Amino acid sequence: MITKEMIDRINFLYHKSKKDGLTEDEKLEQASLRKEYVKEIRNRVKEQLDNIEYVDEHECSDECCHHHNS
Template sequence: MLPKEKIARINYLSRKSKNEGLTSKEKEEQQSLRQEYLNVFRSSMTDTLHSVKIIDPKGNDVTPQKLRDSKNNRLH
């Protein structure tokens, strides 16, 4: 998770962009912060998916092979 200060800065730059516009330096900062946020989000989502196991009503593991392979690759 990003620190609250960075999330607050992302939100501030977004509001400023809509209301009055950003300088070129602020646009670069906004893009950098957005990319950092997306990287953290994607990593968190991947971790969440790696903890998922899908079971059908009969009790069989029906986790997609692609997810199983991804879990195994991560462990090695």
């Protein structure tokens, strides 16, 4: 789960890397946090895509509001 603390830490490490540089431990932490963040985003996108329902336009009823080319 992505938490505010996680995002804050990712941002802190990013800004520190640009200003002062990171220790080896901080670089490993940054890589781990980024990996976890990207994994969570991918899971969320996958969930959304899995919930998309395809509707065939040819299955519309006579009361359909769409205009189809016949």
